[in-house]
Amino acid sequence: MTTGSSGNQYRESAAGDGRPLDLPAGASKSERVRHRLDLVEKNGLLVIGRGSRTGAIVRVVGSVIISLIGLAVPVMGGEGFILVLGLLFFGFFGILGPVLTVKRHRQDYSLELTPEEFTLIRRVGGSQEFVHRVRWVDIIHVGTVSSTGRPEGMRVPSVVVVGASGGARRPTVRTFFSREIRGERVTLSQPLAVGRWELVDLLREARKRFAPQEQDGSTNAKAL
Template sequence: MIRDEVPGPLQSVEESSLSFPAGATKAEKTRLRLEAIEHSGRLVIGRGPRGSHITRVVLSVMLGLLGLLVLVLGAEGFVALAGFVFFGVFSFVVPIVITKRYGQDHRLELTPDRFELIRIEKDVEATVEESWANVTRVTTVSSGHQPASPQFPVVDVFSSTGARSGFSLFSGDPHGARIVFNQQLEVGRWELYELLDAAHQRFRPQDEGATGDQH
């Protein structure tokens, strides 16, 4: 379910943070987060640190400079064209996209009944909301076609049409049955995957479990 509305008060940093013992493993953090969901009724996971977006912008510009270097060295023909495109895309287009996405405030809220993925942009709150009963499985998807491309957590949910089209808060079909968590959150991608998978296993209705395991 998706809704657009004027946002209410945002969660404070204290509400979105948990204290973990020194040296806690991912499994221990997942267990503590699940306990927080059960005891408090909700766990809020906020946006990732500012440094992550700055680092990606710097790395993109550095890649773009490689294309400029090709032009400076006097490349001609197809190589020169490729260098020009490389320079333009990684020096301007990608940094703009990264900066625009970072300008969107977003958070993930987990409860024993459902999860909500929320984006706030220009004073409008867009929420993707799904019940654990509607989740069929939790998996990952690659952001590119290369083996080294980042993997992002994905939640597959029931669709009235039976289709499995892509959806994220940044792009995709809002009526699809696949939700991609490609936002930079304060919980890393693999920790988030394990948390979503564990929450699905714990909170989904037991009489729906057999359906959720068939894939």
């Protein structure tokens, strides 16, 4: 694959050598998606690695800054229930939030795309686990789903498939008020080098390119 000095860091092989992907300068999101799929088609593989350390640092710093609001409550003489809320606020954003962010960033996930399928891999030490393996022809719908199950939760990429293999298969999902569709929901909330919304577009376009004959069934899954 082509490499260069671009600031967008994507792993380009299963060996995880960390070489950057040379995306066209000033490319739009759709152009970046098309460029990646061209590489998949040309070379047979594109591996998207773990999210950047800079992003994790920004989230930690932001969480600590927000926690100062809670710390200000006892400093300003807050008492009783208000004081308890302030301390809880500080504890969550100042301690728990940064710890969870660092722990999440240390999880070494990568997403491998080929013309036949995509595979989510988790590496621990010298071993690796295939979390999800999904063929493009088995995909029913690509979209997003709430990470908490509630409307206000953060939206994460979601793929509904006829069947997936791996260590984290999801239960059957169905639509309401329409004919039943059976399948598994695969969520991709792991910290990857491609942003959530760009990843959704990438998977949608990959499905269109590599499994065009399967598009007719997607309209029946939009309610998921």
